[in-house]
Amino acid sequence: MLFLVRMDVRIPHDLPAVQVQDIKAREKAYSQALQHDGRWQSIWRVVGEYANYSIFNVSSNDELHQLLQGLPLFDYMDIHVTPLACHPSAIAS
Numbered sequence: 001m002l003f004l005v006r007m008d009v010r011i012p013h014d015l016p017a018v019q020v021q022d023i024k025a026r027e028k029a030y031s032q033a034l035q036h037d038g039r040w041q042s043i044w045r046v047v048g049e050y051a052n053y054s055i056f057n058v059s060s061n062d063e064l065h066q067l068l069q070g071l072p073l074f075d076y077m078d079i080h081v082t083p084l085a086c087h088p089s090a091i092a093s
């Protein structure tokens with residue numbers, strides 16, 4: 001199952017810098033592990049915003065929810081999920 005996910009990062013300005021650095025480092029490692037195993041298919045920065053669009057390929061809504069909840073930045077992001085279906089005019093999937 002494919003999902004388009006938008007993540008808007010909103011880190012509070014009063015969070016200590018050392019804590020922010022730690023969360024970002026853990027987020028990068030977590031994201032790259034999921035990219036390596038194929039479940040986080042791609043990630044793109046939204047130009048001019050601290051936000052990304054990502055494509056996830058997972059086997060259920062529950063699996064995606066679990067992955068998203070495990071993001072070290074989860075408490076500091078607004079996340080919007082769009083489930084994707086095949087388009088009848090697509091020449092490739």
Ligand SMILES: O=C(O)C[C@H]1C=CC(=O)O1
Pocket residue numbers: 007009027028031043050051052073
């Ligand atoms: O920077 C972001 O877009 C937030 C987050 C998502 C993956 C990652 O490494 O950081």
